[in-house]
Amino acid sequence: MAEIEIPPYFVCPISFQIMEEPVTTVTGITYDRKSIEKWLMKAKICVCPVTNQSLPRSSEYLTPNHTLQRLIKAWILSNEAKVVDNQIQSPKSPLNRIHLQKLVKNLELPNCFQASMEKILELAKQSDRNRICMVEVGVTKAMVMVIKKKFKEGNTNGLEEALKIIRLLWNEAMINNMMKPLVGKNMDFMNSLTWILKIYIDTNNFEMVNEVMPLLKLTIDVVDSNLLGNLNIEFFVTMVRVLRKRRLFSKQAIKSALYVLIETCPLGRNRTKIVEAGGITELIELELEKPEKNVTELVFNLLAHLCSCADGREQFMRHAAGIAMISKRILRVSAATDDLAIQVLSVIAKNSTSKEFVLEMLQVGAVSKLCMVMQADCASYLKEKARDILRLHSTTWNNSPCIQLYLLTRHQR
Template sequence: MEDLSGMRHHLTCPISLQPMQDPVTAPTGITYDRRAIERWLAAGHATCPVTGQPLSLADLTPNHTLRRLIQSWRPRPTSSPADVVTTEPPRQPEALFQNLMLCSCPPPVGVLREAAEVASQSDAARRYMVDAGALQRALRLAVSCAKHQQEEEGSHELEACLGLARALAISGDELRSPPLLVADSHAHDLVDAATDVLVALAPGDAARASVVELLDRATEAAGQAVLERLRPELFRALTAAVCDRGSCPGAARPALRALLHACPVGRNRALAVEAGAAHEAVELALDAAAGAGGRRATELALALLAELCACADGRAAVAAHPAGVAVVARRLLRVSAAADACAVRVLAAVAGRAAGPEVLREMARVGAVGKLCCVLQADCDAAVKDAARAVLRLHSAVWSGSPCVSAYLLSRYL
């Protein structure tokens, strides 16, 4: 077997929900991708995201066995002698840049696509064009096309501008190497311009999926300084993309991932909650539970909810949704190990020490308490069980008297 489909959930980072590149293991026994856990700790967290136990960068240990397993399961590109013989020499980026900068505004679609192809094939050509200002021109053209797009030809021009911006800004295959973003000074321009494009596009526009995908990759690779400067309009536009998944289904998942990449920064969590991201994540999980979405969408929705519940407004938003607690409990033990860890994090956050009696009664009524008891019986990770047990112990006096909770289970497993 040459792909990750059979073992993908075993090789997925609990934070980013992407295949791990450089797995590291915490003392709690949870394995993360190094980039994701370092970003989590750099955002000011000092605990394990899954278990809540104290964690520092020095506690992380490289998991060489898992790393070798991941490398053995990566797809390997095939080549033949004919490929070597027929490969044309790379075109000169200087000539392409001159065409790009001197052509009419906007340049012909063919010029944009040729420049994108060369940039994606040659890192040297890519860096030359970025240093010469091609990225800024591509971003300005994309914003202009988005604001004036009315005809089908305009759609092709916008797609070509976005393709060039992506090729110039980001390189690297998703499953083989981490994405490489341009310097932070360019990265902020990229995210800022992509935000303007997404805001300018009408709901249902086919180009929205391309813009959101660009934002997904850009926020994944962006540094802390860039993430701290994200605009409120970005969170509203990404949340709208999740909400409009019926008219533009290809934008929902990358929009969730982009929100997830931004949320380790505390300010961004508040902006996402204010934009309604918690509500839309619950709605997406509801659609997936009803058969309208897949496992991947559910994992992303639960992961985003777990991040948003790290702030008080996020916990309040989940508890305020009529189906917030219920849908998280329903998806627990039904999707994947990564989803189980996120679901327990959400329930533990909502039922924290500051939880009101209404929330605790709701958890008992919709079966969330029973599901947490089932986690203790199931074949789950020990850290996930510990987190579930901590919640049950915290409110056992309240839940043991509820007719909706089995007092036998509480007494047996606590």
């Protein structure tokens, strides 16, 4: 079959594909809607790709080119070309702002609330164009207000839709610098999410726990750090519960929980609160399941923070597998993990003089691993840390038959 020559004015200047939904910009150039909207959404400076003239970012300034649409459709049919299901699909009408504003207004009416929430979620899922429009007309703010209102009322109606809508709109709202003023200036939204998460854990709503945890992670990034230092114990109990029930939730939810704990750990008395909630025990149990590399790095990061306080070290030492687990991961995961693992062993070795601890390090292979670090291709500062730990209890370890003598004597000064 001979090649069919495509009329050049049927082709989008960005994608170089036949346009499915041609729209004309204010500069007079026609593009496929998906291509130009993606261009405008990601561009730091909005200019026409062909003329280099300034363009408004909003999609409301894109005019559907119905004449060209009909010509392309007729040409495809006449040439039996296949674009989408043997024909170009009719374009969806752009989201009507007035209709959207009415949906937001209807959220205040009890009889219309649920239907409006479901419709907004449906529209948010459809396209980037819809999500941009929603952010511009204030849907993000409306959803934040819904969540905080439901928290105060103790009412869960509409929460699932509100949470999903906020996640869909978050990136666009961040581009417009909207999220910090909405959720980062006080603890209302954080407290609401904690309450919601607890309900979903209690009711075994695993799907929504998976929805809330990434949203909580995003929220932590915009909340003022001085506020995070005042988180209550209930918040950390809830985070640790997510780790405890880890097999029920997605990997993303578990990573989000670890990230949240790492970000909040250094502030105020949060370290003590995480330990009080049983955090170290659950971290060790999680690591014993041999998770993927980036999860291990998060776990060790958090353990290093928590073991810097006395309560944390005490809880770590109470776990029968703590020292063994740390030792086993050295030289097996990553350089970052090695650094954190030796940091944990160092702080525990310096603060624990009990005979049981010294013998345990020997029996589970921690001393051997430190000697291996001395011989491995590691950073010099890491070898120095390992040497310092070995010196702390060298008298006991030198006299033990549990380790080959040359491993210790080679590194004495």
